[in-house]
Amino acid sequence: MALTDTDSLRAEALAQVEQAETLDAVEAARVAFLGKQGSISLLLKTLGKMSPEERQVAGPAFNGLRANVTDAIAARKAVLEAAALDAKLAGETVDLSLPAPQAPAGSVHPVSQVMDELAEIFADMGFAVATGPEIEDDWHNFTALNMPESHPARAMHDTFYFPDADEAGRSMLLRTHTSPVQIRTMLKEGAPLRVIAPGRVYRSDSDATHTPMFHQIEGLVIDKGIHLGHLKWTLETFLKAFFERDDIVLRLRPSFFPFTEPSVEVDVGYSIEKGANGTSRRVVGGSGDDEGHAWMEVLGSGMVNRRVIEFGGLDPDEWQGFAFGTGVDRLAMLKYGMDDLRAFFDGDLRWLKHYGFAALDVPTLSAGVGVPA
Secondary structure, eight states, rough: OOOHHHHHHHHHHHHHHHHHHHHHHHHHHHHHHTTTTTTHHHHHHHGGGSSSHHHHHHHHHHHHHHHHHHHHHHHHHHHHHHHHHHHHHOOOOOOOSSSOOOOOOOOOOOHHHHHHHHHHHHHTOOEEEEOOOOOHHHHHHHHHOOOOTOOOOGSTSSSSEEEOOOOTOOOEOSEEEEEEEEHHHHHOOSSSSEEHHHHHHHHEEOOTBBBEEEEEEEEEEEEEOOHHHHHHHHHHHHHHHHHHOOBBBBEEEEETTTTTEEEEEEEEEEEEEEEETTEEEEOBOOOSSSSSEEEEEEEEEEOOHHHHHHTOOOTTTTTTTEEEEEEEHHHHHHHHOOOOOOGGGOOOOHHHHHHHBTTOOOOOOTTTTTSOO
C-alpha cells in the first residue's frame, strides 16, 4: 500500500468514528478498523512481507495510523459516555425529603428474644440474672443437687462426659441443666436470694422436640417463711405476662425431683386453634377442664430440698425456698407457633426471616413482651 493510501484510510476511519452517535456505533468502527480482521490490522500484517528498507518507512506510518484511530475512538467513546450520564442525571431526580430505603438487616433469633422477654418479666418481680459455666463438674451438676450415684441422669447415654477429671478428681461434663448455677450462687452470695439462671444445656436427645443442645431457664428463691403459695403466685404471674393473657389457669400435680421436696409439675390449659391455611397450633389459655381444652405440662418446680440448701452453704432450719425450671425453646414454640425444635438450629435464613425479630423489638412490660401489634 502506498503511503498516500494510508492518509485516505485515516480520513475514512476518523470520519466514521466522528459520525458515530452511539457507543454501539463506536464499537462497530473499532471492529471495522482495529479488530482482528479490521482494515488497519490487516495493513499492519503486511509489514512482515516488506524488505527492511520498506519497513523502515512504512512502519512508523502504519503505527501512527493505528494510534490516531485508537485515540479518536477513545475520545469519541468518552464524549458519548459523558452525554449518556448527563442525560441520565437529568432524567433521574432524588427526593431528599423521602425516607432512605431500608437497609438489609439481620433478625434476632426467637430464643434470644424469649430470653430477653423472660429476663424482663422476672426483673419486674425482683429477680436477678445469674450465670455459670457450661462445662461443669459432677459435684455441682449432680451431687450438690441431691442426685445419687445411681441416678439415671448420670448415665453415659444421657450425659456428655469429658475424658479428663478436674484437679479435685471430679468428672467433668457438659451441664445437663442450669441448676448448678443455683448452687454456685448460694455458695457465693448466701441468702436471701432471688435469681433466674438462663442458658444452654446439653443432653443426649434428638428428635422433633429434643436436641442435644437446648436452652433452659431456672429460678430460685431462698428466704425465710417461703411456701408453695409463693411458688404458685410467681409462676402464675410469670406465665400470664409471658403469654400476655389473663386467662392462664395452672394445675399443680405432685411429682418427684431429687432437688425439691415436695415437687410439683405445672400444667396449663390450652386449646387447638385452626389457622387459615389449614394448619393448627396450641394456644395457651383457659382451663384444661373446659370443653375443647386440655392440660399441658410446661414447668417442673417445688420446694428446695433441705440437702440442696445445705450443699449451698445455708442452714435449712433458717432458710427455705422454691425452684422451678422450663425449656426456653419450648416456650418459644408455644408462644410463636413453631412445630419443630430442630429448625431452631438449622440456620435457615428463610425460617429466621419469618420467625425472627427486628433489633428494636425490645421486650418491655409496658409495651408488651411479645411481637409488636
